[in-house]
Structure formats: C-alpha cells, structure tokens
Amino acid sequence: MKAPSPTAARAGLINCHACGQLSRARELPPSHGAACPRCGASLHLRKPNSLARTWALAIAAAILYIPANTLPVMTVVSFGRGEPDTILSGVQTLIAGGMWPLALLVFFASITVPVVKLVGLVYLLLSVHLKSRWRPRDRTALYRLIELIGRWSMIDIFMISILVALVRLGSIATVDPGAGATSFAAVVVLTMLASESFDPRLVWDALEER
Amino acid sequence: MQVRERARCARCGALLYAHKPDSLERTLALAVTGLILFVLSNVYPLMTFELQGQSQQNVLITGVLQLYAQGMWALAVLVFGVSILAPLLKLAGLLYVLLPLKLGRRPWLLPLAFRALETLDRWAMLEVYMLGVLVAIVKLADIATIVPGVALYSFGALIVVMAAASAALDASVVWEHLEREA
Numbered sequence: 001m002k003a004p005s006p007t008a009a010r011a012g013l014i015n016c017h018a019c020g021q022l023s024r025a026r027e028l029p030p031s032h033g034a035a036c037p038r039c040g041a042s043l044h045l046r047k048p049n050s051l052a053r054t055w056a057l058a059i060a061a062a063i064l065y066i067p068a069n070t071l072p073v074m075t076v077v078s079f080g081r082g083e084p085d086t087i088l089s090g091v092q093t094l095i096a097g098g099m100w101p102l103a104l105l106v107f108f109a110s111i112t113v114p115v116v117k118l119v120g121l122v123y124l125l126l127s128v129h130l131k132s133r134w135r136p137r138d139r140t141a142l143y144r145l146i147e148l149i150g151r152w153s154m155i156d157i158f159m160i161s162i163l164v165a166l167v168r169l170g171s172i173a174t175v176d177p178g179a180g181a182t183s184f185a186a187v188v189v190l191t192m193l194a195s196e197s198f199d200p201r202l203v204w205d206a207l208e209e210r
Numbered sequence: 211m212q213v214r215e216r217a218r219c220a221r222c223g224a225l226l227y228a229h230k231p232d233s234l235e236r237t238l239a240l241a242v243t244g245l246i247l248f249v250l251s252n253v254y255p256l257m258t259f260e261l262q263g264q265s266q267q268n269v270l271i272t273g274v275l276q277l278y279a280q281g282m283w284a285l286a287v288l289v290f291g292v293s294i295l296a297p298l299l300k301l302a303g304l305l306y307v308l309l310p311l312k313l314g315r316r317p318w319l320l321p322l323a324f325r326a327l328e329t330l331d332r333w334a335m336l337e338v339y340m341l342g343v344l345v346a347i348v349k350l351a352d353i354a355t356i357v358p359g360v361a362l363y364s365f366g367a368l369i370v371v372m373a374a375a376s377a378a379l380d381a382s383v384v385w386e387h388l389e390r391e392a
Contacts, residue, residue: 158342177277
C-alpha cells in the first residue's frame, strides 16, 4: 500500500465546501458559526449531521419506492377505455411492442438506477458506521457513480409530462397522470438530496484512526 | 499550474482542479448563446401530434400546465423547476456573475450568487428531459404522426451549449476575484 498522503484535516486546515479555500482551524472561532474568510459560507470539517440526514432521506425514499412502483404512473384512455400503466408495465409494453433498446433504456433509468442508488447509499452508510477500512477508493467511486446516475431516473416523469401535454384528443385518446408518478418523482428527488448530504470523506476517516 | 494541467485528489482520484484558458470570455459567450436558444426553445412548438385528422401542438411549458390542470401540482412544480426555471437561472446567473467581472466590477452578493449557481447545476436536467421527449416520440410514433418543431432542435443545441458553458467555467477564477478585492 502507498504511504498515506498528507490531508488537510491532519494539517489543521478546513476546506470550504463552497469555494475550496483552506482555513486554519485554530485561527477560527471555536464552536459553530465559523465562516469562510473568502466567500462567507459556513465552515465544517465534514458536512454537519451527514449520516443522520442521509439515513432520513434514504429511508423516506425507500418507503415511497413502494407506491412509486405499485400505483399507476399514467392512464392511457382511448375511446372511453382506460389502461393504467405502472413503471414496470410501461417497460413491458415497450418490450411487447418490440422496442428493445428503448425498453432497456427505460428499465435502466427507472428501475435499475433507483435501486442502485438506494442500495448503494445504505451500503455506504453502513460501511461508515462499521468503520470499514475495506477498499475506500472503490467506495468513493461508488459514491461518485450514485451522484452521476441520480438525475437520469427522471426520464419517465418527463415522458409522462410530454404525453399528458400532447395526447389530448377528447374521446379518441387522452393520457392522465397517476399518483405513482408523484411518488416516483419524490423518490428521485429524495435520493438526490440523500447523496448530496452524504460526505464521502467519512469513508476515509476510518483509515485515519489507528 | 500550467496551461491545461489537472490536479487530482491523492486519495480518491477525484478531479480537484483543471486549468481552463480564457474561462471568463468563453463562458460568457456560451451563456449568451444559451439564453438565445432558451428563448427559441420556449417560444416555438416542440412537436405536433396528429391522429385521425386531429392534431395537437405543444410548447415546452404545456406539459407543466397540463399536469397542473389535472391536479398534479407537485409534479408540475418539479418539472417546471428542473426543465425551465433551473436552466434559465443558471444562464442568467452566469451572466450576472461573469459580465461585471469581465468589466472589472464586482457583482452584488457575488459569493451567494456563485454558490447558488453550483447548486443549480444538479437540478437543471435538460439532457434528461430531452431523452424523455425522445422516449415519448417513439412511443407515440406507432399510433400517430409526430412532426418535430423548431424548439426540438434549438433544445438539442441548448443542451450542448449549456454543457460547454459548464465545462468552460473555471470556478477558481471567480473565487480568486474575491481575494483580490478583499
């Protein structure tokens, strides 16, 4: 293993989350409310209450994940007959229509991504709680992956808003949005907030204690 | 740091800093281009949907208004925020911060405005929206005729320009202005 590199925290420096300015921890007023001398953002060695916030948001997202997948996200009403679609049945319709690449895309964005985000976040949280020293670099990469893919789950929501806007032909065909869409959007937003509140440097703190 | 050099975190390999030449000028030019494309994308129709002699046209905001009209106000607010408001604020914010700096002045509330810009980055989802549009088009193409509108093309261009603006922006140039004048 490589020799440990110097870190700002060990040198008594605090890195500003907003502008990246380093400040000497000793020269700052103790307790809370220390502000970055350059940009004025409040300074913390780690994001405050990172674990508790991330847990809360991730658990909320996990609960909403159930209605998001069981309730219909939209109903296509054609000649008076309605056919409710859930996230999964939307993918099945695409497969039945032979649109494989699109089905894969929607499956990945709407089903794989939320699961990867939730499972990944819970794993990261647990590994920090257990002070795991196992493959911190890969765990940081996992965090960056979660940050990167988060927004792409919104594809289904945007597709529904387009269909609702376009398919308004009275008795011939309309598309009505369903309650599942709101839950699903809430899952996306909550997991994005959860990954934002997680501080990836917590993954490395276990290695500093010896 | 030399021109076009990069610095990475010694522990996790994340990109810390990359030198970007002419950052202010390039980002400003792209932000102005982006605002023009933004107006085009919102004024012209996105596409026209034709089925059994009837047709329906939509602009970018129609989806938001329809969601709201059908009682899905939370969803309407979210879609409006990430597809229209956040990109607009991002482009306007870039101009607000960079134009005075270019002219040698300091914009009011610079640190706050610039921090807000960095937060906006994650909530502006134009490229995801575009993919949603494409999925909707393919779904509808089976049963109806879809005619793409002007806004669809300007929207595509806007995504490229906004990505380029983000890539051209060197945040440290802006933060260093604060030091010089403090």
